[in-house]
Amino acid sequence: MSAKPKDRTDIATGLLLMAAAVFFGWQTMGLEIGTSLRMGPGYFPMVLSGLLFLLGLLVFLKAFGREDEPFGKVAWRGMAFILPAPVFFGLTVRGLGFVPALFLAALIAAQASTRLKPLHGLVLAVIVTIASTLIFSYGLGLPFRRFGPWLQF
Amino acid sequence: MDLLNNLALGFSVASSLANMAFCLIGVILGTLIGVLPGIGATATIAMLLPITFQLEPVSSLIMLAGIYYGAQYGGSTTAILINMPGESSSAVTAIDGYQMARKGRAGTALATAAIGSFFAGTVATFLVAIFAPPLTTIALKFGAAEYFSLMVMGLVMSVALAHGSVLKALAMVVLGLLLGLVGTDIYTGAPRFTLGITQYADGLNFVALAVGVFGIAEILRNLEDEHDREVMTKNINRLFPTREELRQMVGPVLRGTAVGSVLGILPGGGAILASFASYTVEKKISKHPEEFGKGALAGVAGPESANNAGAQTSFIPLLTLGIPANPVMALMIGAMIIQGIVPGPNVVTEQPALFWGIIASMWIGNLMLVVLNLPLIGLWVKLLTVPYYILFPIIMAMCSIGVYSVASNTFDLYAVAFFGLLGYLMSKLRCEPAPLLLGFVLGPLLEENLRRAMILSRGDPTTFITRPISATLLLLTAAVLVLVFLPQIRKRRDEVFTESDA
Amino acid sequence: MAFKKLLGALVAATMLTAPAFAAGYPERQITMVVPFSAGGPTDTVARLVAEKMSSDLGQQIVVENVGGAGGTLGAGQVAKAEADGYTVLLHHIGMATSATLYRNLAYDTLNAFEYVGLVTEVPMVVVARKDFEPADFNAFKDYVKANGDKLTLANAGIGAASHLCGMLLMQALETPLVTVPYKGTGPAMTDLLGGQTDIMCDQTTNTTQQIQGGTIKAYAVTTPERLPLFPDLPTAKESGLDSLEFAIWHGIYTPKGTPAEVNERLSKALQAALADGGVIKAMADLGTAPSPAEDATPAALKAKLEAEITRWKPVIDAAGTYAD
Structure with a gap:
């Protein structure tokens, strides 16, 4: 701990906000700003990026002279399995089809908890897949292909 | 009396056995699909729409309306139970509803939502019946300048959504506004912030954002430390509100109904603001504003009523102008056209049985909803006893399907993952998601109307204060600003360095 | 083992969806991609004809809404789909205008599709x-x-x-x-x-x-003749504005390489749907009419698309507004 109190969380927040502002501002560079009659596509985003930077700076500055609060644990395992599940579903739903894509996505998500044993995760994924296929594909007739072109031979 | 005759005609249509049955089926289906996490009213209606095509026009619209209420109520249920709103309106319910659930008051929260919705629905139905045509005339007075001022007011109010640092809440609103601008600029066709991905040309999907920053972020928080952290308290005390709680509910429900009814009439997206505005009002006039965000009953009762009232009165522009106020209404118009009814100003006079039948069925649908859902509360609350590690793979599967079914766009699923990460990061940095979400919803409307107002006024910025409705709204905004910041400033004098931030 | 069973089920299920051949076409459900959101005017047209085409084909046509980027996302998806006749696209005039409005389309409008026929001109x-x-x-x-x-x-x-x-x-x-x-x-x-x-x-x-x-x-x-719906309204043409003749035409397409007999079969189903009394009535309520049978053919749609791309290019270039 340094001598002066500072809120590390807010320092990080301020810096990230400013970084986001710079990113949006940079993306706005190529856009036309326009005039007050015909505001260009860049007018509003530019103003907002500036505003976000300012707010980020204020958050950053106010973080000094204040006590830190505990940051807590980070759900690394959760992030490693939860976030890829929808991405995987998105990547495979057209190729593999609805049924296998959903099964695998549920199986991936099930790995996120240490409390769920692998076999139980598998059973859960099978149940979710069957139930969803019955509800959405057969029941509601959603126009998803159950098995996609990658599985045709 | 014309009104009585019309209502009698309406009820005679709506209370035919077949139509009652379709209404019931609609409400049940809507609730069942809407209660699946990540699937809100829009996705539910889009999924169930084709089912209604085979029916008679009146029956089909009655069933659709039933699906709509059911889905909306179902959406609130998931918002309360697992912090997974499927619609912008239920995002507000999630703030305090989910906290109530965590404290073992899920039953009370759900019952409050049901009762508030029913009351608001009843009042708004009568408003629709009595005032539809004159209200439309007023709504048409809203041009771009008025909408811009209204949105500014909404943004100022959004600061009240936060229960922590005002500064961070403002930053979240601005970030949300920027995210809302992603996509093709409608004035010039220039793509903005799309990173060259054509799939984001029409903007980021709202459901993806809401599911990500609320639901997935919450799942990750719960996975942080599985051994010494219990997600839900196991001792769920009561299912139904006590007399005292019912008494507390009256004020918020009445005010929410009023706010929602007024905003719902505006075809340019007023209903979006209904639940946010009601939350602000409740927090401002509450004797215990510090309870908001930690499970305040008024924070569920007000917004839920406002939301339902707004949903009801947003039928006014649809039925009298033939113009949809939101994506759900657009789907209803599609259904009408397929049924051979072209919605427009003539529907009221040419198809009185249809018009009044739908209005009567709105009320019947709301009644069925409350009758159906009060007993179901016990079941929903039981759901909370399912271990979390079993629940979340199911949630992930459902929201993948829900998000994908909105537009069959796989990039929406990638957005879910991205916003899940962002939402988790935000919660670690003690930034709140609700202001971000409101900014996201309002961003495009704000910019669109600002630019349109400037075009229509030929670049004259005084248009915002010379038009009376716009000027009034801006004055109100100023008043809200004073109300929000005065106590802040006063507080800061007392405790300069110890601003509470939690 | 649960897994083995599942694998078995997977294999069995994939056998059922073996590649289709034109001979018995159609043998399963057909997906009609509408590149706009559900409930819009194009979606309405699609659902009107899809239902009647289904009864003629004896297989269900389901409408899938793939909205976004002025219809180019849905069109792009169909362009990449298998050319087996089980994915079709219903698109309007935007098919022709997007060829100029979008400078980086993911597909080549004139070479990525086969044609089924015109549906209606609004x-x-x-x-x-x-x-x-x-x-x-x-x-x-x-x-x-x-x-x-x-x-x-x-x-x-x-x-x-x-x-x-x-x-x-x-x-x-x-x-x-x-x-x-x-x-x-x-x-x-x-x-x-x-x-x-x-x-x-x-x-x-x-x-x-x-x-x-x-x-x-x-x-x-903007039609060549006055509309029966508004007999008192003049046409732009009779008032001296020849260039203001214009309709929103809708057509059905299949991916490049779809067998000609499949397109012919779909075209026949389309003609049957367009002759249906219910479809005629529903379209009349909207102020339009189904395309005549001779236009609901692959050749007519191909000619239309080519002519319209040529027509709109100078108009859009002159206005100088592009969508990307």
């Missing part, structure tokens, strides 16, 4: 707010030419029917107006009803009810 009407001064279309032309800089022209966004028609109108009158874009027809129409904007040119599907209700004022139609 006429356009030039309308204005209800208290707009000119009494008839001739007065309208003079008034607009004299007051061009004071008038506003609403449209529903880049590439929308009202945007295309607005460009033609301004070109025909040789008068630039202040254009006010909206996100979709709904808000654009609301502001016209409220008198916030002056002029719009849009499809009969969106304007008929409002014109009949007297909430907006109609001046002219």
Whole structure:
């Protein structure tokens, strides 16, 4: 701990906000700003990026002279399995089809908890897949292909 | 009396056995699909729409309306139970509803939502019946300048959504506004912030954002430390509100109904603001504003009523102008056209049985909803006893399907993952998601109307204060600003360095 | 083992969906991609014909809405789909205009599709707010030419029917107006009803009810002949604006390489659907009519698409507004 109190969380927040502002501002560079009659596509985003930077700076500055609060644990395992599940579903739903894509996505998500044993995760994924296929594909007739072109031979 | 005759005609249509049955089926289906996490009213209606095509026009619209209420109520249920709103309106319910659930008051929260919705629905139905045509005339007075001022007011109010640092809440609103601008600029066709991905040309999907920053972020928080952290308290005390709680509910429900009814009439997206505005009002006039965000009953009762009232009165522009106020209404118009009814100003006079039948069925649908859902509360609350590690793979599967079914766009699923990460990061940095979400919803409307107002006024910025409705709204905004910041400033004098931030 | 069983089920299921051959076509459900959101006018047209085509084909056609980027996302998806006849695209005039409006399309419009046939051509009407001064279309032309800089022209966004028609109108009158874009027809129409904007040119599907209700004022139609729905409205052509002849045509396409007999079969089903009394009635209510049988053919659609791409390129290039 340094001598002066500072809120590390807010320092990080301020810096990230400013970084986001710079990113949006940079993306706005190529856009036309326009005039007050015909505001260009860049007018509003530019103003907002500036505003976000300012707010980020204020958050950053106010973080000094204040006590830190505990940051807590980070759900690394959760992030490693939860976030890829929808991405995987998105990547495979057209190729593999609805049924296998959903099964695998549920199986991936099930790995996120240490409390769920692998076999139980598998059973859960099978149940979710069957139930969803019955509800959405057969029941509601959603126009998803159950098995996609990658599985045709 | 014309009104009585019309209502009698309406009820005679709506209370035919077949139509009652379709209404019931609609409400049940809507609730069942809407209660699946990540699937809100829009996705539910889009999924169930084709089912209604085979029916008679009146029956089909009655069933659709039933699906709509059911889905909306179902959406609130998931918002309360697992912090997974499927619609912008239920995002507000999630703030305090989910906290109530965590404290073992899920039953009370759900019952409050049901009762508030029913009351608001009843009042708004009568408003629709009595005032539809004159209200439309007023709504048409809203041009771009008025909408811009209204949105500014909404943004100022959004600061009240936060229960922590005002500064961070403002930053979240601005970030949300920027995210809302992603996509093709409608004035010039220039793509903005799309990173060259054509799939984001029409903007980021709202459901993806809401599911990500609320639901997935919450799942990750719960996975942080599985051994010494219990997600839900196991001792769920009561299912139904006590007399005292019912008494507390009256004020918020009445005010929410009023706010929602007024905003719902505006075809340019007023209903979006209904639940946010009601939350602000409740927090401002509450004797215990510090309870908001930690499970305040008024924070569920007000917004839920406002939301339902707004949903009801947003039928006014649809039925009298033939113009949809939101994506759900657009789907209803599609259904009408397929049924051979072209919605427009003539529907009221040419198809009185249809018009009044739908209005009567709105009320019947709301009644069925409350009758159906009060007993179901016990079941929903039981759901909370399912271990979390079993629940979340199911949630992930459902929201993948829900998000994908909105537009069959796989990039929406990638957005879910991205916003899940962002939402988790935000919660670690003690930034709140609700202001971000409101900014996201309002961003495009704000910019669109600002630019349109400037075009229509030929670049004259005084248009915002010379038009009376716009000027009034801006004055109100100023008043809200004073109300929000005065106590802040006063507080800061007392405790300069110890601003509470939690 | 659960897994083994599942694998077995997977294998069995994939056998059922073995590649289809044209001979017994169609053997399973057909997906009709509509590149716009559910409930919109194009979706409505698609669902109207899909239902009747299903009964002729003996297999269900399900409508899948793949909206986004002015219809180019859905079209791109069909362009990449298997050419087996089980994925078809229903698109409108945007198929031709997007070839110019979008400079980086993911597909080559003229070489990525096969053709089934034209579905319907929806006429356009030039309308204005209800208290707009000119009494008839001739007065309208003079008034607009004299007051061009004071008038506003609403449209529903880049590439929308009202945007295309607005460009033609301004070109025909040789008068630039202040254009006010909206996100979709709904808000654009609301502001016209409220008198916030002056002029719009849009499809009969969106304007008929409002014109009949007297909430907006109609001046002219863009069809070669007067419409039975509005016998009193002159055509733009008879009023001397030859270039303002224009309709929103809809066509059905399949991916490149789809067997000719499959397209013929679909075309036959389309013709049957278009001859159906219910479809004719529903379209009449919207102020339009099904395309005649000779146009609901692959050759007619191909000719139409080629002609329309050629027609719109100079108009869009002259306006200088692109969608990407």
